[in-house]
Amino acid sequence: MEYKVEAHRIMSISLGKIYNSRVQRGGIKLHKNLLVSLVLRSARQVYLSDYYGGVCFSAQQVESKEWELMDAEQNKLRPAAEEGPAPQKDAGLGDATPVADEPTSQPQADGESPAGAQQPPAEADAETGGTSPAGPAEDQTGGGGRALPDEAGTPGAHSCPTRKRGAEKSHHACSPQKRTKVTPTPDSSGAAEEPEEMETGNVSNLITIFGSSFSGLLSKDDTPPASEGEDGDSGSGQICCDQMLKNLNPWTTAIVAF
Amino acid sequence: MAGTGAGGNDVQWCFSQVKGAIDDDVAEADIISTVEFNHSGELLATGDKGGRVVIFQQETENKCQPLSRSEYNVYSTFQSHEPEFDYLKSLEIEEKINKIRWLPQKNAAQFLLSTNDKTIKLWKISERDKRPEGYNLKEEDGRYRDSTTITTLRVPVFRPMDLMVEASPRRIFANAHTYHINSISVNSDNETYLSADDLRINLWHLEITDRSFNIVDIKPANMEDLTEVITAAEFHPHQCNTFVYSSSKGTIRLCDMRASALCDRHSKLFEEPEDPSNRSFFSEIISSISDVKFSHSGRYMMTRDYLSVKIWDLNMENRPVETYQVHEYLRSKLCSLYENDCIFDKFECCWNGNDSVVMTGSYNNFFRMLDRSQRRDVTLEASRESSKPRQVLKPRRVCAGGKRKKDEISVDSLDFNKKILHTAWHPQENIIAVATTNNLYIFQEKVN
Numbered sequence: 001m002e003y004k005v006e007a008h009r010i011m012s013i014s015l016g017k018i019y020n021s022r023v024q025r026g027g028i029k030l031h032k033n034l035l036v037s038l039v040l041r042s043a044r045q046v047y048l049s050d051y052y053g054g055v056c057f058s059a060q061q062v063e064s065k066e067w068e069l070m071d072a073e074q075n076k077l078r079p080a081a082e083e084g085p086a087p088q089k090d091a092g093l094g095d096a097t098p099v100a101d102e103p104t105s106q107p108q109a110d111g112e113s114p115a116g117a118q119q120p121p122a123e124a125d126a127e128t129g130g131t132s133p134a135g136p137a138e139d140q141t142g143g144g145g146r147a148l149p150d151e152a153g154t155p156g157a158h159s160c161p162t163r164k165r166g167a168e169k170s171h172h173a174c175s176p177q178k179r180t181k182v183t184p185t186p187d188s189s190g191a192a193e194e195p196e197e198m199e200t201g202n203v204s205n206l207i208t209i210f211g212s213s214f215s216g217l218l219s220k221d222d223t224p225p226a227s228e229g230e231d232g233d234s235g236s237g238q239i240c241c242d243q244m245l246k247n248l249n250p251w252t253t254a255i256v257a258f
Numbered sequence: 259m260a261g262t263g264a265g266g267n268d269v270q271w272c273f274s275q276v277k278g279a280i281d282d283d284v285a286e287a288d289i290i291s292t293v294e295f296n297h298s299g300e301l302l303a304t305g306d307k308g309g310r311v312v313i314f315q316q317e318t319e320n321k322c323q324p325l326s327r328s329e330y331n332v333y334s335t336f337q338s339h340e341p342e343f344d345y346l347k348s349l350e351i352e353e354k355i356n357k358i359r360w361l362p363q364k365n366a367a368q369f370l371l372s373t374n375d376k377t378i379k380l381w382k383i384s385e386r387d388k389r390p391e392g393y394n395l396k397e398e399d400g401r402y403r404d405s406t407t408i409t410t411l412r413v414p415v416f417r418p419m420d421l422m423v424e425a426s427p428r429r430i431f432a433n434a435h436t437y438h439i440n441s442i443s444v445n446s447d448n449e450t451y452l453s454a455d456d457l458r459i460n461l462w463h464l465e466i467t468d469r470s471f472n473i474v475d476i477k478p479a480n481m482e483d484l485t486e487v488i489t490a491a492e493f494h495p496h497q498c499n500t501f502v503y504s505s506s507k508g509t510i511r512l513c514d515m516r517a518s519a520l521c522d523r524h525s526k527l528f529e530e531p532e533d534p535s536n537r538s539f540f541s542e543i544i545s546s547i548s549d550v551k552f553s554h555s556g557r558y559m560m561t562r563d564y565l566s567v568k569i570w571d572l573n574m575e576n577r578p579v580e581t582y583q584v585h586e587y588l589r590s591k592l593c594s595l596y597e598n599d600c601i602f603d604k605f606e607c608c609w610n611g612n613d614s615v616v617m618t619g620s621y622n623n624f625f626r627m628l629d630r631s632q633r634r635d636v637t638l639e640a641s642r643e644s645s646k647p648r649q650v651l652k653p654r655r656v657c658a659g660g661k662r663k664k665d666e667i668s669v670d671s672l673d674f675n676k677k678i679l680h681t682a683w684h685p686q687e688n689i690i691a692v693a694t695t696n697n698l699y700i701f702q703e704k705v706n
Contacts, residue, residue, distance in 0.1 A: 026352035
């Protein structure tokens with residue numbers, strides 16, 4: 001546990017250093033940023049390995065149960081137009097035709113759309129490009145009327161508005177969390193694990209802010225990330241960062257401080 | 259014992275001089291960033307963050323007082339580099355002098371190379387002690403005389419004047435480096451020199467400024483695959499075809515320019531396997547080599563990483579022949595040192611004249627003398643308190659833990675803002691120059 005706290009602290013410090021290096025006189029120092037990114041990678045490995053190692057084993061059990069539930073639900077929905085007794089998630093899907101097609105599409109999309117109901121407002125702010133993913137937005141309009149009241153009670157949904165933003169990389173890291181949130185079986189362990197999942201998600205998002213050159217941190221083969229020696233995206237990075245900072249919950253104050 | 263260059267614990271070091279402002283409020287521009295003796299040791303150059311070079315000259319010994327040691331006095335001061343702006347990348351280029359290297363003296367003038375992050379300059383430092391007087395058409399102050407008043411003709415003659423030292427830029431080697439220059443090294447052929455940045459090393463001819471040859475390029479095709487950078491490079495002192503460069507991963511590569519035009523493939527790779535018991539988050543940072551220096555003999559080279567100094571025999575690649583711990587008591591403090599950025603400090607190291615002793619800096623204005631022949635080491639301090647003329651320096655001890663003995667200083671009391679990164683040793687005598695943040699201390703061997 002202590003390892004995790006330490007690793008998280010080191011990650012925050014490293015991100016702060018990378019952020020500060022952008023404003024240092026003389027330009028970005030490649031050597032220092034490379035070393036900092038190596039530390040960041042090591043800390044992240046420890047942090048994540050610890051996470052999956054056993055500390056949150058119960059979370060995995062919850063997740064696997066939820067997968068089974070969702071599979072069962074999908075099977076029910078396949079005949080189409082089945083709403084009444086179906087769980088909350090399906091109610092969110094609504095009976096509008098475009099939305100009803102969702103169960104047949106990837107499970108990932110299923111997880112998204114009810115979550116998507118709350119996220120587009122934050123999304124529109126958070127996306128610098130201004131073009132939020134069209135899919136979930138459309139779904140929301142289809143089933144939005146019914147989805148929203150249902151979603152109001154979902155615990156923790158408001159606290160991760162930034163899940164959807166950024167590249168597919170952070171998206172990939174975040175999607176397991178959405179499934180956990182959506183199903184109506186929030187264990188206490190599930191709720192407890194959410195802030196911790198949040199950390200990885202938020203850190204991943206922060207890394208996305210600082211530039212795509214950090215894709216190595218988020219990819220599976222863990223190639224060391226390059227520093228931003230020749231990338232000059234400080235402008236968009238700044239905008240992302242400001243809006244990101246507004247939406248972070250207090251748990252990540254350390255990162256916000258930077 | 260002057261002339262043999264022997265040092266170490268038989269030698270007692272005493273304070274000679276200190277240069278620089280006394281007040282504790284340090285102006286950033288005054289921070290010393292490089293120190294270098296010339297080949298005879300008569301001249302000592304320093305560069306600072308403000309882009310200035312100050313050269314001190316050793317006074318010839320006073321014959322009236324044979325026991326007094328010669329002193330270094332200011333010889334020349336000039337602004338070498340100015341801050342610049344790269345408009346294409348919207349980046350400011352610092353004027354800080356990263357390195358100074360002297361050229362061997364060929365005539366009455368002295369030449370040195372100084373570099374900042376992007377541009378290398380060749381400076382000529384010459385003396386003028388005579389000037390022509392008695393012009394026919396000009397007054398002494400330069401105004402032209404009324405030609406109607408000239409009735410006679412005379413030959414101008416040279417008359418002595420007060421010594422004036424002039425520094426003029428003779429060559430400017432620019433636009434060859436995308437990344438920050440960390441090293442320059444003059445070749446033993448006295449015609450070429452190399453400059454190294456984070457990813458590339460270029461070979462220049464001293465006379466030609468509009469082109470340079472790239473001899474090492476470790477930039478990966480995709481910057482995302484970057485794993486190491488070049489941290490220092492130096493030519494062999496005698497073999498003009500050989501140079502070494504160190505990396506952030508703790509390896510040193512020796513390259514032979516005769517093998518191919520592009521020396522991406524090394525002739526020798528010097529690397530010591532990492533001790534797995536010392537693994538931590540910061541292992542990669544502390545193994546990064548901050549300086550590499552050949553011995554005067556050319557048989558050995560010395561590398562400095564964050565916690566140690568290693569001596570390598572060029573004939574043995576798999577491990578160093580000697581390893582010295584500089585401040586092992588910092589190993590348990592690496593996390594704090596990472597937070598306050600001290601772990602990124604780049605310490606330099608130097609050899610004495612006969613390669614028997616090496617010296618490197620530490621924190622709290624401490625510096626370490628490591629005697630290779632006697633296998634002993636001593637820690638000394640450069641401080642204003644020990645700055646009385648010819649005061650002998652007392653060895654300092656750091657207490658790592660447990661009960662602190664008298665005269666020891668505990669690790670937690672060390673001042674990490676007072677760091678000695680740059681040191682230089684006179685090529686022949688036991689005279690050392692040690693740079694604290696903004697002061698230059700000169701210590702000499704005690705003469706009985």
